[in-house]
Amino acid sequence: MPLIDIQDKITKAIEHNEYSRGIFLDLAKAFDTVDHNIVLTKLKHYGISGVAFDWFSSYLHNRSQQVVCNRIVSKIRTVKFGVPQGSILGPYYF
Numbered sequence: 001m002p003l004i005d006i007q008d009k010i011t012k013a014i015e016h017n018e019y020s021r022g023i024f025l026d027l028a029k030a031f032d033t034v035d036h037n038i039v040l041t042k043l044k045h046y047g048i049s050g051v052a053f054d055w056f057s058s059y060l061h062n063r064s065q066q067v068v069c070n071r072i073v074s075k076i077r078t079v080k081f082g083v084p085q086g087s088i089l090g091p092y093y094f
Contacts (some may be wrong), residue, residue, distance in 0.1 A: 030081040036060040039083075059084075 006022065013020040043056055061083070067074040 034083050035081055 010020045010022075012018075039060065040053070040057055043053060047055065060083075063077050063079040064076045066076045
């Protein structure tokens with residue numbers, strides 16, 4: 001639901017002397033905490049095997065990242081947690 005719709009509902013509730021409650025979850029960093037081994041274990045549990053499992057596994061393993069800040073380049077590090085953001089599969093892995 002767009003934020004403007006939420007604001008409209010809250011405003012109407014206030015105008016009618018009604019209560020408003022909301023629960024908001026910020027999942028922005030949650031994608032960074034996904035353990036690759038747990039994802040792969042769950043895929044096996046749900047019957048994914050063979051070539052399909054190997055494809056998912058290769059998508060997660062041997063990924064690396066590096067940071068550049070003020071022309072200083074960090075060492076390349078292997079990524080062991082998280083799902084590739086901006087990818088179509090990212091939310092499904094999550």
